[in-house]
Amino acid sequence: MSFYRVIRHNGMWWFLSPHGERFFSLGVNCANMGEPEYSERTPSYCAMRFYTTPAEWTDDTLSRLRRWGFNTIGGWSDVDTLRAHWKEGMPYTMVLHIGSRLGMPWNDMFSPQTARQVDELMGNLTAPYRDDPYLLGWFTDNEQGWWDDSVFLHFVKQPAENATRRELVKLLRRHYKDDLCRMRADFDIGDARRFEDVQQATLIPGGSGMQVINAFIGLLARRYYGLMHEAIRRYDRNHLILGDRYIDFYPLEVARAAAPYVDVVSTNHGADWIDGSNSYYFLYTLHRLSAKPVLVTEFYFCAHENRSGNKNTPPGTNFPTVQTQRERAEGARRQVMEYARRPYVIGAHWFQYYDEPTFGRSDGENYNMGLVDIHNQPYEELTSAYQSLPVNRLHAKAEPASRKQQPVPPANSQALAGLHTWDKRSALVLPDSEYPVADLYVCWEPSRLLVAVHASDWLDASLYPLQKVPREERMQCSLRLQAEEQMQVTVWFGDSQPAEVSDDRVECQIWNVATRHTAILAIPARLLSKGDLRRGDTIHLEARFSTHSRAESTNWSKQITIGG
Numbered sequence: 001m002s003f004y005r006v007i008r009h010n011g012m013w014w015f016l017s018p019h020g021e022r023f024f025s026l027g028v029n030c031a032n033m034g035e036p037e038y039s040e041r042t043p044s045y046c047a048m049r050f051y052t053t054p055a056e057w058t059d060d061t062l063s064r065l066r067r068w069g070f071n072t073i074g075g076w077s078d079v080d081t082l083r084a085h086w087k088e089g090m091p092y093t094m095v096l097h098i099g100s101r102l103g104m105p106w107n108d109m110f111s112p113q114t115a116r117q118v119d120e121l122m123g124n125l126t127a128p129y130r131d132d133p134y135l136l137g138w139f140t141d142n143e144q145g146w147w148d149d150s151v152f153l154h155f156v157k158q159p160a161e162n163a164t165r166r167e168l169v170k171l172l173r174r175h176y177k178d179d180l181c182r183m184r185a186d187f188d189i190g191d192a193r194r195f196e197d198v199q200q201a202t203l204i205p206g207g208s209g210m211q212v213i214n215a216f217i218g219l220l221a222r223r224y225y226g227l228m229h230e231a232i233r234r235y236d237r238n239h240l241i242l243g244d245r246y247i248d249f250y251p252l253e254v255a256r257a258a259a260p261y262v263d264v265v266s267t268n269h270g271a272d273w274i275d276g277s278n279s280y281y282f283l284y285t286l287h288r289l290s291a292k293p294v295l296v297t298e299f300y301f302c303a304h305e306n307r308s309g310n311k312n313t314p315p316g317t318n319f320p321t322v323q324t325q326r327e328r329a330e331g332a333r334r335q336v337m338e339y340a341r342r343p344y345v346i347g348a349h350w351f352q353y354y355d356e357p358t359f360g361r362s363d364g365e366n367y368n369m370g371l372v373d374i375h376n377q378p379y380e381e382l383t384s385a386y387q388s389l390p391v392n393r394l395h396a397k398a399e400p401a402s403r404k405q406q407p408v409p410p411a412n413s414q415a416l417a418g419l420h421t422w423d424k425r426s427a428l429v430l431p432d433s434e435y436p437v438a439d440l441y442v443c444w445e446p447s448r449l450l451v452a453v454h455a456s457d458w459l460d461a462s463l464y465p466l467q468k469v470p471r472e473e474r475m476q477c478s479l480r481l482q483a484e485e486q487m488q489v490t491v492w493f494g495d496s497q498p499a500e501v502s503d504d505r506v507e508c509q510i511w512n513v514a515t516r517h518t519a520i521l522a523i524p525a526r527l528l529s530k531g532d533l534r535r536g537d538t539i540h541l542e543a544r545f546s547t548h549s550r551a552e553s554t555n556w557s558k559q560i561t562i563g564g
Contacts, residue, residue, distance in 0.1 A: 003238040004091060004136045006263055006293055012343045012398050013293035017091070018133050024340055024395040025136070025347025026386070027072030027093070028065060028371065029298060033057055033081065034354060043309070044357035045374045058085035061353075065090075068371070068383045069391070074349035075139060075245075075297065083132070091136040093242060093349075096125050098228060099141040105151055105220045110163035115227055122231035130236040137240030139266060139297070140228045143247035146221060146254045147458040147515070152213045156201045168216055169195050175212055186212065188465065203463045203549060205470040210549035213463070218253030225261035242266050245297045246286075248318050249456050249515040252435060252552055255289035264346065265290040268298035272454065272516065273420035274320045276301070276334030279454055280401065280428055281436040281554070287344040288435055294344055298351040299335055303328040306368035307377065308355035313366050318514045321367075328368075329381035333389060340394040403430060407563020411443040415450050416509050419518055422452070429541065429556055436554040438477075438545040444562055446532035449539070452520040453477045459495050459548040469495055473549050475517060482540040483528040493519050494548065537562040 002018035014022035033054065034045035051057040058081060065073075073082065073092035082092070098121050099105070108114060129135050145151065158165040172195050176182040183189060186209035187201040203209045224244075232241055243258060243266035250267065258265055265286055272279045287294050302312050302321040312321045322328055332350075339348045355373050360366030372378050409426040419441065427441040438455035457475055461467045475494030481487055489506050493499040494517045499510040507522040525533045543556040 001131070001133055001238075003133055004240055006240065006346065008293075010396075011400075012395060013346045014395070015091075015136070015346055022392075023071060024391045025072045025091070025295065025349070026070050026336070026389075026391055027074035027347060027349035028070050028077075028353050029074035029349055030076045030352035030354070031061060031065070031073050031082070032076065032078035032353070034374075042357060042359060043374055045354035045370075045372075045376070047376075050376045054081045055085040058082055059087070062086055062088075062090060064371075064378070064383075067387065069386045069389055070350075072136060072347065072349065074351075075142065077353075079129075083134070089134040091134055093136050093139060094129060095139040095142055095245075096122070097141055098122060098125075098231075099144050099224060099244065104141075104224055105145055105217075106154060108158075108162050108164050109220055109223045109227075110167050112163075118227045119231050119234065122228075123235050126232070126235050130239065135239050137242040137263065138232060138236075139242050139245055140232075141244040142297075143268065144224070144244050146217060146251055147247060147249050149210075149213050149217070149458070149460045150462045151220065152216050153201065153462065155216075157199055160196065164220070167219060169198075171216055171219060172198070172212065175215065202465050203473070205464070205473050208550070210551040214251060214253050214551055217251050218257050221254040221257035225258050229261035240264060242295060242297075247515075249458055250286065252285070252289055252437070255286055259290045259292065262290070262292060264295050265292045266295045266297045268351075269296045270299055270318045271301070271320045271331060271335045273418070274322055274331060275420045276320070276331035276338070277420070277424055278335065278338050279439050281431070281439050282456060283339075283342060283345060284401075285435045285437065293346040294342075295346055296339055296348040299332075299339075299348055300351045300367070300369045301328045301332040301335070301382075302368040304368075306355065306379075307373040307375065308368060308370070309358040310355055310368040311360075311366050312368060313360070314364060316513060318516060319367055319369075325379055325381045328379070329385040332382060333385040336386070336389055336391065337394060340389075340391045341398045343398040343400060345395075401428075401430065405429065405558055405560060407561045408442045408444050408449075410564040411445050411450050415443060415445075416507070416520060416522060418509075418511060419452055419454060419520070427452075429543075429558055429560065431554050431556055433554045435552075437547055437552045438554045440543055440545070440554075440556050442541070442560060444533050444564075446534070447525050449481070449523045449525065449528065449533065450520060451479060451523065451541075451543075452518060453491075453543075453545055454516070454518045455494075455545060455547065456515045457494055457517060457547045458515055461495070463549075469497070469548065471500060475546065475548055476550075477519060477543065477545045479521070479523075480542040481523065481528055483537065484530055485528055487523070487527040489521065489523065491519050491521060493517060533562050535562055535564050 033047035038046040186207035240263040246267040355370035414421040441452040478490040490502040
């Protein structure tokens, strides 16, 4: 019996079916029957309002998905009902939730009991599916807490017998070469006299403690992925291990830790901008760190114009929201095309089959995310957009980003309104760093040069005294520009505090949405030359971006030419 695999062919990564066919996985999450009963008080999708039997729902739902161009059943779908009634199978995925069931990474991950619990859960959960050739692979979890650096503080406070705390103490001893004074330069550890006595550890501003925290997160991640791989392969040697679906953010050490243990690295990833376009660095670096193909496990687009009554709240999320269904379809189409055109991305799974309930889910989330509304009616603009997408052909022609620096494009009149208005493909300045954690974009007007930095970061104020992040610990981007004149400017940004700019002659606009952060700097041309900028002018650009506490950085050094 054959099973799904991943291959690299002519520079492109693909899923390979048991029949030897290469395909880009276009999937749908939550292809299930919704609520068992419909309530007028809490309206939501309920399949049994529209179908007389589960078999009828299965036939119609799979027929729809195939007609719309989808070829995979994504996470949280009613796999048991589909398998029981389908006439023609479709590849599907399963989310095991092993870590979340056991409280990872907050539980004692190095305890032998944890290993036994993982093994027992894995055996029970995989048993019904481990011989099914239609199973594409296993997700071990969804949105594990790798982003939360306060897990370091959690284990600092654990008792001495906690096995994970003992591993942390070993790490601290190695890192600081058994010298507690060195640790005091990075952390406030109170009156501790030995590493074993440390029960508090807040960051010292200007120190390098974040390097230690990242190393500890990496240690936990290696343990997690090792346990999952060992347990899956004990019970199932055939199906792909698809990762744990990052939360639209990942520490670099976690992606490195996953590399030996997964076949595919997965991440939830909505569009960076409401036009459906995406950053360069996020998926590129994830692939480079893991050396594995990338599967986008949740993407979405929402519109205020919808038939389910969704309010698209709470605000401030990474869920791109536009006004009309036409705009929604255009954004979703562009997003899939961008994924398919990356050689290392092998699929994208839409979240989700039907809209969220009229008054929201139990957690308050209330978004127009469906291919169909709660009344089972398709959003035809959206489904038609997918139906016309030749994803396999697009992916077969995918090419790496050109390393040749293009001329800087002119700015449009809305350039300071946000990066969604920019010609980002032309404005992108490719980084010199091997594992970039930010994008840099440049455009121009005669009177000014506009430089934007866009990055993902998770800044936890609980790591600092008084729960406040000092300026020197915030995200930071420093620019040095040389034309006829040389100028330098630095911006500090990335949390709830207002941005700070080192030169008050430079205008700055900031956007902070969940883990995504953008700063646009408008640099007057007079600071660079004697007059206005013109086509053909050259500028030497040097830039350095650092995440909070200088944990990670990205550098650029380019000769750019004003174009148009």
